[in-house]
Amino acid sequence: MTFEAYEAVVDESGYEARSRERQALTLGIDRLERIQKDRFSIEDLVESLLYVRRLWTIFIEDLAHPENGLPDKLRADIISIGLWVVKEADRLREQRSNDVVQLIEINRLIRDAL
Structure with missing residues (x-):
């Protein structure tokens, strides 16, 4: 395989x-928007928030991996955002908060930046 072909595969x-x-973030945003519009059962609420939490846990683990190619500062910033998302999802699930708007907006910003 030539170097150019390898670069194309990597890209x-x-x-x-x-x-x-x-796609994963869009699914999470869709789920959060249903919560925002009060069209959910308690099971939907829990499943949606756990989905967002699991998704961001995967992102955080990937970003923390030493072989992740992003610059250290960017990785640290996204990890910080991810930790906030996880905590906020937990607060919503535990009914210590009922404001899902910021969670939706952060997920949209990250998705649109990809």
Whole structure:
């Protein structure tokens, strides 16, 4: 395999990974928007918030991995955002908060930046 061909595969796999991340975030945003519109059962609420929490836990673990190619500062910033998302999802699930708007907005910002 030539170097150019290898670069194309790496670029495509990176693009595919970002696409999957965008899709996963979009699903989470859709779920959060249902919560915002009061169209959910308690099971939907818990499942939606756990989905967002699990998704961000995966992102945080990936970002913390030493082989992650993002710059250290960017990784640290996104990890910080992810920790906030996890805590906020927990607060909503535990009914210590009822404001899902910021959680939706943060997820949209990250998704749209991918």
